[in-house]
Amino acid sequence: MSTESSIDLNFRVGGAAGQGVQSVGGVLSKTFARGGYHIFTHQDYESRIRGGHSFFHLRLSDMPVYAAPNRVNVLVALDDRTIEIHEDVMVPNSVIICDRKLREVSPEVERVHDIFDVPLMDIALETGNKLYVNTVAMGASLGLIEFDFDILAGLIAEQFKKKGQTIIDENVKAARLGYEFTQQNYKGTCCYIIKPRTAPKTMILTSNEAIGIGALFAGCKFVSAYPMTPSTSIWVTMKALAHDDFVFVQTEDELASINMALGAAYGGVRAMTTTSGGGFALMNEGFSLAGATETPIVVALVSRPGPATGLPTRTEQSDLEYVLHAGHGEFPRVIFAPSCQEEAFRLTVKAFNMAEKYHVAVVILQDQHLADSYRTVDPADFNIDAIKIERGPMATEEELKTSKDFKSHRVTESGVSPRAFPGTKDGIIATAGDEHDEYGHIIEDAETRNEQMEKRMRKLDALMKDIEEPLTYGQEAADVSLIGWGSTYGAIKEATDLLNEEGISTNMMHVVEVFPVHKVVGEFVTKAKQSFVVENNYTGQYANIIRAYTGKLPTGGINKYDGRPFSPGYIVKEVKRRMGA
Amino acid sequence: MVTIEDYESRVKDIAWCPGCGNFPILEALKQALVELNLEPWQVAMVSGIGQSSKLPHYLRVNEYNELHGRILPAATGLSLANHELVVIGVGGDGDGYGEGGNHWINAIRRNPNMTYIVTNNQIYGLTKGQASPTTDYGMKTKDEPGGIHIPAMNPMAVAISLDCSFVARCFAGDLDFMKEILKKAINHKGFAFVDILQPCVTWNKVNTYQWYRERVYKLGDDYDPTDKFAAFQKAQEWGAQIPIGVLYLFKRPILKDDYVPLQRGTLLDLQKEHKPSQFKDLLKKFF
Ligand SMILES: Cc1ncc(C[n+]2csc(CCOP(=O)(O)OP(=O)(O)O)c2C)c(N)n1
Numbered sequence: 001m002s003t004e005s006s007i008d009l010n011f012r013v014g015g016a017a018g019q020g021v022q023s024v025g026g027v028l029s030k031t032f033a034r035g036g037y038h039i040f041t042h043q044d045y046e047s048r049i050r051g052g053h054s055f056f057h058l059r060l061s062d063m064p065v066y067a068a069p070n071r072v073n074v075l076v077a078l079d080d081r082t083i084e085i086h087e088d089v090m091v092p093n094s095v096i097i098c099d100r101k102l103r104e105v106s107p108e109v110e111r112v113h114d115i116f117d118v119p120l121m122d123i124a125l126e127t128g129n130k131l132y133v134n135t136v137a138m139g140a141s142l143g144l145i146e147f148d149f150d151i152l153a154g155l156i157a158e159q160f161k162k163k164g165q166t167i168i169d170e171n172v173k174a175a176r177l178g179y180e181f182t183q184q185n186y187k188g189t190c191c192y193i194i195k196p197r198t199a200p201k202t203m204i205l206t207s208n209e210a211i212g213i214g215a216l217f218a219g220c221k222f223v224s225a226y227p228m229t230p231s232t233s234i235w236v237t238m239k240a241l242a243h244d245d246f247v248f249v250q251t252e253d254e255l256a257s258i259n260m261a262l263g264a265a266y267g268g269v270r271a272m273t274t275t276s277g278g279g280f281a282l283m284n285e286g287f288s289l290a291g292a293t294e295t296p297i298v299v300a301l302v303s304r305p306g307p308a309t310g311l312p313t314r315t316e317q318s319d320l321e322y323v324l325h326a327g328h329g330e331f332p333r334v335i336f337a338p339s340c341q342e343e344a345f346r347l348t349v350k351a352f353n354m355a356e357k358y359h360v361a362v363v364i365l366q367d368q369h370l371a372d373s374y375r376t377v378d379p380a381d382f383n384i385d386a387i388k389i390e391r392g393p394m395a396t397e398e399e400l401k402t403s404k405d406f407k408s409h410r411v412t413e414s415g416v417s418p419r420a421f422p423g424t425k426d427g428i429i430a431t432a433g434d435e436h437d438e439y440g441h442i443i444e445d446a447e448t449r450n451e452q453m454e455k456r457m458r459k460l461d462a463l464m465k466d467i468e469e470p471l472t473y474g475q476e477a478a479d480v481s482l483i484g485w486g487s488t489y490g491a492i493k494e495a496t497d498l499l500n501e502e503g504i505s506t507n508m509m510h511v512v513e514v515f516p517v518h519k520v521v522g523e524f525v526t527k528a529k530q531s532f533v534v535e536n537n538y539t540g541q542y543a544n545i546i547r548a549y550t551g552k553l554p555t556g557g558i559n560k561y562d563g564r565p566f567s568p569g570y571i572v573k574e575v576k577r578r579m580g581a
Numbered sequence: 582m583v584t585i586e587d588y589e590s591r592v593k594d595i596a597w598c599p600g601c602g603n604f605p606i607l608e609a610l611k612q613a614l615v616e617l618n619l620e621p622w623q624v625a626m627v628s629g630i631g632q633s634s635k636l637p638h639y640l641r642v643n644e645y646n647e648l649h650g651r652i653l654p655a656a657t658g659l660s661l662a663n664h665e666l667v668v669i670g671v672g673g674d675g676d677g678y679g680e681g682g683n684h685w686i687n688a689i690r691r692n693p694n695m696t697y698i699v700t701n702n703q704i705y706g707l708t709k710g711q712a713s714p715t716t717d718y719g720m721k722t723k724d725e726p727g728g729i730h731i732p733a734m735n736p737m738a739v740a741i742s743l744d745c746s747f748v749a750r751c752f753a754g755d756l757d758f759m760k761e762i763l764k765k766a767i768n769h770k771g772f773a774f775v776d777i778l779q780p781c782v783t784w785n786k787v788n789t790y791q792w793y794r795e796r797v798y799k800l801g802d803d804y805d806p807t808d809k810f811a812a813f814q815k816a817q818e819w820g821a822q823i824p825i826g827v828l829y830l831f832k833r834p835i836l837k838d839d840y841v842p843l844q845r846g847t848l849l850d851l852q853k854e855h856k857p858s859q860f861k862d863l864l865k866k867f868f
């Protein structure tokens with residue numbers, strides 16, 4: 001994709017926590033999206049509220065983009081450390097927007113890059129508040145590249161609508177003064193000129209937002225959760241959008257989160273809980289209870305690096321095998337790992353359907369990288385009209401009336417028992433976390449145990465038919481085959497293109513419906529000359545799953561566990577290293 | 582008319598020891614439900630793990646038999662999913678005050694519309710006689726022959742301090758009184774917490790029927806359960822005198838009333854009405 005696009009620019013806004021780095025990034029992203037560009041962003045922030053260093057990476061292109069390279073063309077420095085921290089990844093002749101009053105620029109940097117000094121702080125103070133430094137910087141950046149100011153002004157008004165007209169006016173003024181400053185002082189001197197273009201309208205959102213929207217469309221009516229970065233924005237999004245259309249409970253802990261969702265699901269409503277690895281650890285027993293009682297539930301697990309508290313605001317794909325084995329005892333489960341916003345939306349809707357069709361727990365497993373990444377998407381890919389709500393087989397009223405007690409765990413061929421909700425006239429619906437008979441009452445005998453165990457496990461075969469084939473891309477016979485799952489999709493796809501351009505024939509397989517494992521996965525490994533599993537973890541967890549569930553052996557792994565996402569360039573470099581190139 | 586037979590469970594093999602205080606509790610609950618003219622399908626019980634948590638299997642009602650300690654989150658979720666259900670949680674002192682202590686505190690704060698019965702035998706029955714949070718200081722158990730060396734918690738005082746909307750205690754040896762308290766609890770709008778002194782004839786040889794009978798006394802008509810400080814003082818009585826009855830009542834909004842969607846009907850109704858297209862406009866926010 002990189003060669004096809006004529007515009008492919010990488011912006012980075014850096015500053016300390018509390019300086020509004022994320023809001024500059026967010027507003028600029030939307031501004032460019034409304035101006036007709038495709039956007040992919042990556043957020044890098046620390047687990048603190050003030051100080052430190054965080055940055056917002058914004059890739060802008062006239063073609064769809066799915067990943068962020070570790071390369072910068074335009075750097076916006078809100079603090080005195082940004083330039084030195086990102087110097088390494090700036091291409092020659094990068095554009096740097098900074099306030100020399102905050103920090104002198106070193107002669108070396110000055111020699112290689114174009115410095116545009118903007119009195120960010122003075123302008124902010126002139127507008128009334130030093131906090132407006134970020135808003136001034138937004139205006140100044142857009143002025144420098146000659147983008148349209150009105151789009152930005154409109155977005156600022158939307159952004160601060162709740163804060164009142166004064167705040168809107170001051171922010172618009174701060175942005176305008178920044179914009180005018182660069183227009184007046186630097187017009188025609190910046191090597192990057194980006195003007196709005198006419199293009200079909202796009203939506204711009206993060207993957208966590210996509211999960212939140214997906215849950216609402218799927219009819220999720222109950223969410224119980226305990227705050228944990230980077231998962232929290234899922235329910236925050238849902239509440240912001242549809243506060244009055246579902247019930248949310250912030251629980252005392254994650255033990256309560258999952259069990260409360262289970263209680264609601266038993267009551268007949270679609271229920272979800274959201275968390276990250278540590279919270280999921282607390283949910284394990286409840287996860288197992290969902291297996292035993294066959295209660296449909298969706299868990300959105302947004303990972304961060306572990307072990308323990310790990311790197312709370314960063315990314316890792318190290319919870320996959322954990323989720324696969326989570327909960328004591330044996331019971332079926334489904335694991336989805338979205339590759340992008342559209343897939344996060346689709347898979348969330350599907351997760352609720354799968355949970356209710358098969359009475360299982362479905363985990364939507366993604367990680368901070370994608371959770372926090374804004375990307376422009378084609379609204380047609382959020383196809384609302386195509387959404388089907390499938391609640392699985394239900395018992396008839398007649399059945400409830402004629403049978404004195406209901407067999408909520410009826411042994412069937414598929415393993416799925418027709419369902420009924422408590423409170424239905426004449427229905428007595430019982431279930432237990434203890435091993436139980438078809439009526440849900442506690443048993444001890446071996447025969448009933450086996451019947452129920454086998455019935456539950458059979459559901460895994462039944463649900464397999466709903467698992468979609470993984471995506472494959474690139475030429476059929478290639479020297480290198482890359483395998484990925486979840487959030488690494490964009491980086492691997494771009495790496496595949498880059499490798500092919502460089503003459504290394506490459507193809508890829510990407511898995512989002514991760515478990516149960518589709519048979520195509522093994523076939524792909526068999527066909528590959530050399531296959532590398534690319535994943536953000538140390539031990540090669542998906543590679544292990546491939547081995548365990550297909551018996552096939554990938555050639556090797558490309559692993560990264562520093563808490564940062566893959567860039568396409570990193571994967572290219574690692575493949576070449578393995579090829580001895 | 583609902584009869585006691587309607588509540589007859591299909592489960593005949595009851596796993597309790599003969600003479601266990603759980604039997605009269607089961608009987609009192611059945612009678613209370615019949616007298617309240619509730620149909621079995623209108624009632625949903627959530628229990629945990631422990632001897633007492635098997636209770637819902639022994640009467641004919643809807644039932645979610647949870648894990649050890651997790652009664653209240655599930656019961657809260659259930660009561661929000663369908664607020665027309667009569668939700669009753671039941672479990673042991675270990676389940677509720679130990680493993681589930683944090684949930685108990687927070688359920689009191691949330692005030693879901695449900696009844697929560699703790700069958701308090703001051704011991705861990707199912708795991709064979711270890712100390713529970715309510716085991717009296719100094720009591721010798723099989724595993725602590727030297728005696729328990731931390732003081733017992735006071736569930737009444739804790740619940741009152743948190744402004745639990747209904748706090749009561751009864752004694753398993755007084756079936757009629759228990760039944761009347763349970764009826765009040767079930768009729769109460771909000772979180773009705775009932776601690777039942779339940780003799781465990783197998784593992785607790787100190788707090789026997791006899792022991793309780795000598796000490797319990799019923800709160801009189803002159804007792805005002807709405808006076809928090811008086812209630813708190815009453816809750817300190819434990820030893821020679823143990824008050825039973827409704828110790829504390831506090832008027833406060835129930836959890837469901839805080840939720841706009843639940844003013845339109847049950848969440849289950851809302852679920853049934855759900856159409857994806859109803860959210861179509863919400864995508865506009867992302868342009
Ligand atoms: C997570 C967990 N920890 C421990 C146990 C073992 N266990 C089962 S019941 C119980 C205590 C029972 O005491 P109580 O709740 O007072 O119920 P009782 O049997 O006295 O009615 C324990 C510790 C368990 N089932 N689950």
Ligand code: SF4
Pocket residue numbers: 596597598600601602603632633702706707780781782783784
């Ligand atoms: S062990 Fe105690 S509580 Fe359990 S059934 Fe026997 S008497 Fe009852």
Ligand SMILES: [Mg+2]
Pocket residue numbers: 631673674675700701702703704705706713
């Ligand atoms: Mg006990």
